[in-house]
Amino acid sequence: MNESCSIAVSNPLCELARFGQSPWLDFIQRSFTENGSLKRLVDHDGLKGVTSNPAIFQKAMGEGSEYDTRIRQVLSERRVDAATLYEILAVEDIQAAARVLHPVYEASRRIDGYVSLEVAPHLAHDAIGTLAEARHLWKRVDRPNLMIKIPGTLEGVEAVRTAIADGMNVNVTLLFSLEAYKKALDAYMAGLEVRHAQGLPVSGIASVASFFISRIDARIDAAIDARLAAADPQAAALKNLRGKVAIANARMAYQYWREVTQGARWRRLAALGAQPQRLLWASTGTKDPAYSDVLYVDALIGPETVNTIPPVTFAAFRDYGTVAPTLTQDIPGVERVLHEADRLGLDLAGVTDALLHEGLAAFDAAFIALRQSISMKISSMEKGNAFANLHEHSSGR
Template sequence: MNEPCSMTLTNPLCELARFGQSPWLDFIQRSFTENGSLKRLVDQDGLKGVTSNPAIFQKAIGQGSEYDARIRQVLAERTVDAAALYEILAVEDIKAAARVLYPVYEASRHIDGYVSLGVSPHLAHDAIGTLAEARHLWKRVDAPNLMIKIPGTEAGGEAVRTAIADGMNVNVTLLFSLEAYKKVLDAYMAGLEARHAQGLPVSGIASVASFFVSRIDARIDASIDARVAAADPDARVLENLRGKVAIANARMAYQYWREVTQGARWRKLAALGAQPQRLLWASTGTKDPAYSDVLYVDALIGPETVNTIPPSTFAAFRDHGTVAPTLTQDVPGAARVLHEADRLGLDLAGVTEALLHEGLGAFEEAFHALRDSISTKISSLKPH
């Protein structure tokens, strides 16, 4: 049995705190919270937050029978459709996880201890609809350590600005490109400025910008492999870029964050008590078996950042992760990687745009599958 985080320096997950990074878990499930597993990760591994998405809820609620007893109970009390039942179950799960993480929220002075719940992926290009659902979910969960998850589309950015001005905590998700991230960071600051202009406090509001990593390498590496197989004259240089573009992209995003948080605009907000919007590394499970299974944790450790880690990668990093201040290592090298990728026509801009659309599509698909699963359960479990 692992010792508590405060009593050991042998657990790499615990050691992340020494370098200012917070490990979050990209997973939620009712039994995981109820049986004490979530609390054990908090106590023994220094876990500081939880993220969810439609695919995670689809696996948790839509598959198996774990939620059937609760579904029967709800159906015995009222008539609900699939959408309403999903919301009941998801809100219950988020509230339960938020209770487990509340001591972290308090101990960290509201920097960590958050649980994320997303608006419907169908609203990704609807700023008004996104904001309305964000406000609805914020009231439904009614927990100070909730983060509303909003996709980083153009419309999402508009909703983020107003949600922050409203005083909500926001997790901006599906960020792949530096340009998209710049807009999101601006939206966060604009929201704080709008709130201050209304005479409202800007302290105590938290936000993360979820910057996706491994999916970029999966796409770029496939392009490299195809060109190498076709005997591209630049094959050797291309091969040297395998597994490097996503990390370089993330490191340059962090450099931009550092520049902004050292600037006059941010210093003015910080003086009013505002928290910086932290970069959160997402999609950090390794997809290529040729790479280390902890590559996207090892390589992105730095101050005032979060890494939301899938369960298998979380366990792997606990076992053999290497903790060092890697995020700021060889920044000129990261810039050179991106320059070479551009020179060689790897089209990072096109890849990140495609990945945003595919990510939204995947979440919509998971949301549809979840609704369908719940509809089937309603039919089979409702009292006759």
């Protein structure tokens, strides 16, 4: 049983620890932390980390009135714009979650217990701007179990290298292809090497590489279905690939990780106390109702990995997930799936490239919408305050 689970009876989430995998939650919200829900997941389900992104913050802050009291309080103290107010709220949320997870951070010897905060999406192709914001957020949050999320673009990876050399914990996000993942892993090791060359310790620095799963199947399966509808002569072979390509892609990334961590370059860093950059499976909620809703958790369980799981999938896996060392199963079969996908012209490379651009655009749109909703709240509250002051003055109070 996972030692962080305090209940007498284990469940599939707790049992992931037996195979070296850490369940994280792809969700953050102020009330969820304040009402003890986050701590209950830590205590009862072995939760070991939290990830956030602009879309999650947009849902948390931009919808409903949960943050209104705090917004009014900030506005009563000083005049701020939407960007500044967002940062105040986000930093507070991250700090609060980091406090809940700090015991996990200590018990795991700084392997787990992290909370991720993403740099602004519009900086995805600006290495200098990304690094500047990463340094700013690292200083603002000021928690040892913070991870700065940086997208795995060419420019982002450049920033990752320096951020690691600075001693920050980094979550490299929006990785879809094996080639992009290789660059992220190399950037982590290169950053550690720079740090060592400067006479600084490389121990205690953590990184994950967020490798996205279900979006790949959603796109590949749609292409397969279109060809099936057109009576493609290769229908049988195409149909056999539905729901398999994303898992195969992830398992090959893990095979690459295993090769690298057994190599001389990594062994030199490990001897200095460095911990490996773990693969983190992201986008693991099932999008096709024809598949099991825990497919992308069941199929990707293996040592020194993380699965950041959406709340609905998290609850489903708790109830009926199957825990087994699946990540290294049938590698020859995995290779055949990818070979067949290539032979049949499913263009995995084109799909992963498109998904990166779409992911960046979606996060940027969510970030813009978030700032707009916060700006509207500021305007509404300021008008309300002005009306109240006018009414008070006209009443002679």
